[in-house]
Amino acid sequence: EKVEITKEQRALIKAILDAYNRHQIPQDVTKKLLQEQYSAEENFLLLTEVATSQVQVLVEFTKNIPGFLSLDREDQIALLKGSAVEAMFLRSAQVLSKKMPSGHIEVLEERIRKSGMSEEFMTPMFNFYKSIGELHMTQEEQAILTTITILTPDRPYVKSHEAVERLQETMLEVLRKLCVLQHPQEPQYFARLLGRLTELRTLHHYHAEMLTSWKTNDHKFTPLLCEIWDVQ
Numbered sequence: 001e002k003v004e005i006t007k008e009q010r011a012l013i014k015a016i017l018d019a020y021n022r023h024q025i026p027q028d029v030t031k032k033l034l035q036e037q038y039s040a041e042e043n044f045l046l047l048t049e050v051a052t053s054q055v056q057v058l059v060e061f062t063k064n065i066p067g068f069l070s071l072d073r074e075d076q077i078a079l080l081k082g083s084a085v086e087a088m089f090l091r092s093a094q095v096l097s098k099k100m101p102s103g104h105i106e107v108l109e110e111r112i113r114k115s116g117m118s119e120e121f122m123t124p125m126f127n128f129y130k131s132i133g134e135l136h137m138t139q140e141e142q143a144i145l146t147t148i149t150i151l152t153p154d155r156p157y158v159k160s161h162e163a164v165e166r167l168q169e170t171m172l173e174v175l176r177k178l179c180v181l182q183h184p185q186e187p188q189y190f191a192r193l194l195g196r197l198t199e200l201r202t203l204h205h206y207h208a209e210m211l212t213s214w215k216t217n218d219h220k221f222t223p224l225l226c227e228i229w230d231v232q
């Protein structure tokens with residue numbers, strides 16, 4: 001069928017893409033990924049610093065999602081807490097799959113592999129990174145898929161389920177049209193993107209176990225990560 005993006009939908013895409021590009025981890029934080037020496041402790045500390053910075057970036061990005069700030073305040077917090085890990089998997093996946101020459105990619109992968117994480121989480125995690133890389137998402141698709149993840153209505157403690165669902169459905173329709181227009185040869189492309197959201201839920205469960213095992217080995221997190229992940 002003739003797919004057309006309306007004026008309103010184009011404005012939505014622009015608002016989200018601008019916010020997505022405006023809020024990035026500061027260079028001095030990601031530069032550290034290249035500089036500091038390698039040890040499990042040092043890697044864990046660096047990843048904690050980058051994750052903390054990423055959460056701050058995520059909060060700023062979320063505030064720019066049209067309609068988000070008109071949601072109930074407590075629901076805004078519930079959505080952020082419920083989606084932070086998944087949004088960070090998406091963001092780190094996009095960084096790791098970028099073919100850009102910056103040494104960050106190998107270094108980030110190396111530091112994740114050697115940060116005291118148990119093998120059983122490595123496989124699904126790096127399979128996910130590979131599967132995201134194979135999709136060759138455009139910037140708009142990445143930004144809108146992250147938005148859809150944040151606007152997931154069935155997170156714990158969300159009260160106005162319908163209000164969140166309406167926002168998410170608006171974004172799903174925009175993504176559906178973008179996929180048809182930007183990947184005409186791949187009619188299943190939109191379905192493949194949504195399949196990644198299912199994989200993110202599984203990684204989220206693995207991550208909860210990872211947190212527990214890090215806690216047991218007395219790993220320290222920052223106050224912001226403790227708050228967003230209900231740790232300690």
Ligand SMILES: CC(C)c1onc(-c2c(Cl)cccc2Cl)c1COc1ccc(-c2ccc3[nH]c(C(=O)O)cc3c2)cc1
Pocket residue numbers: 025030044047048050051054084085088089091092095104105108112115221225
């Ligand atoms: C608290 C730490 C140890 C942690 O716990 N779980 C994870 C964890 C893990 Cl490994 C995997 C996935 C999700 C989480 Cl949430 C992490 C580390 O989390 C991140 C690691 C890297 C990045 C990230 C995001 C954007 C970036 N841009 C650049 C750049 O070079 O431009 C580097 C970079 C890194 C974000 C979160």
